[in-house]
Amino acid sequence: MLALRGIEKSYPLAGGTLPVLKGIDLNIDQGEMVAIMGSSGSGKSTLLNVLGLLDGFDEGSYTLGDVDMSGLSEKQGARYRSRFLGFVFQSFNLIAFKTALENVALPLFYQKVARRERQKRALEMLGKMGMEDRADHLPSELSGGQKQRVAIARALITSPRVILADEPTGALDSTTSQEVMQVLREVNASGITVIIVTHEADIAAQCDRTIRLHDGVIIEDGRSGEVVEPTARGANTPD
């Protein structure tokens, strides 16, 4: 479903470059629920951005479905993001002046779906998240958990094959975190691949698989709770 081969990524610095991802090899199958863990600066968010086509890479190859994602133009990147991927962010990233319904419908607007159809589907999706009675509320009128539910509804509205979640529970209390994780597990149960970047072990423990990054290298990759050496799953060996 999703394959990275020898991905290298570095950021330019004054007087040199800062390597962030160092030869990442990774396969994720359709329907997996994967946690990416690592300390701050380990490269986990950069990896998620590369997977989400929000950022490019310097070396290696990335295949999503059967399509090679190397060297995409901005326009192509936007189209593939719209077709294959949904995003959930720690800070929700809802547009403040749009209602919950409008936020959820926005990806469909960029897919040129007709207004009535868009609103119908957005309302249905909010219903699935138990948020239909908040459809006309602005983000500022919602709690953290409600915002994240709206964000998940927005991520799911285009029927993506992969949900990429960057610290989705990072801004929530533990009860709400569990509610959000329950929603993500239900999403995964419907066959959608879910990739979660987190630094919380209890969140990672609720995923099928955990990948641990350190200094831009995968150092652990295995079923959550029984992490195995990365070589056993074809991942790279740390330097």
Added chain:
Amino acid sequence: MMGLDRDRLAELVQVVVRNPLRAFLSALGVGWGLFMIIITVGAARGLENGVKADMGSDVSNSMFAWTMSTSLPYKGYQRGRYVEMDIDDVNWLQANTQHLDLVCPEVQLGGYRGTNNVVRGKQSGAFDVHGAIAEYPQVKPMNITEGRFLNEGDLAGERKVCVIGSRVKDILFEMGEEPLGETIQIQGVIFRVVGVYTPKGNDEDAQNEAESIYIPFSTFGKAFNTRGRVGWLSMLIKDGVDAEEAEEATKQLIKARLSIHPDDPRAIGAWSMAEEFQKAELLFSGMRLISLLFGSLALLAGVIGITNIMLISIKERTKELGIRRSLGATPLRILQQIIGETLFLTLLAGLCGLVLGVGLLEAVDGYLEGGGDAGVFRHPEIDFGTVLTVLCILLGMAIFAGVLPAMRALAIRPVEALRSEG
């Protein structure tokens, strides 16, 4: 590319109304600029209309010519010969001219601006008495308030009929008295009144016109023994013919007909209303252009203000743009959105300025129509062509204003936009 459906319009309105004070302030400059263009161009037109109205009762393509004494000897004639035209010369000129639509002979009793004692019963007054032909009102428009002007039958039959100006009527007739069919005496010759007119225009010439009497040119010659002599010619230049060229060509034709040296600078006098109008037109065109230019500069200042506001807005909305990119917005969509917002704001402001400007012009026009005094200022207006030009300038400036912020928005990478604190 920039199709505007209900959704996009709703997006634009949302973006603009979420910061209404800023939108209003940034739009104010453009609205003011357009308002100024409309007002200054309209005022220039009002001045033009006023001046043209005061330029007299002559139509804009009229021309007048008269004969004087020669200053050069020619074909055996000595210099200083006083040249005269008669009705045959007029007919010849009408048949041979390439530049004129109409040639009207005119003659005045007592010479140019000569007045004559006209009597009706115990009433009398000193008035201008003209011999003219039926087509004369084409050169000197007048409002026939009673009866008619002279006609071909009057001329062919050398009838003793006359058409009198409104002041003549006021002086020779009692209030409420019907002048048609009544007679007046001009130098002892009795003429029957067939029409009354009021002159057009408000100038001094028009006031004199109201104190004039017109009789058939043919009758004039017989009654006052002028033997078909023509005092001067009143003519209409053909459409599209340059007034100066028409004047020179007509002078040369008359000189050729009357055996005057072609280079004689004095023998034929001429005055062209068309030339005056052309000069005035040039002046007012210049005024309109200057109004448009300075108004456009004011507009440009407003548009630069909008560009500035949009640049600030892009900086503030970096995160929002990043979110939109992550949700599948292509660079083209972002470009459309930013240019669309700028266009929306600019055009909305421009239209407000336009409506206010036109409204003010209409109000002033209404005041003047209602008898308000504004001196030489009449019917301020702005024509549709100028409005279209201004809107095109506005549209061009609005696109220009949107490009820079849009390029700035596109330069932000999605991942950086999402990281920002906007």
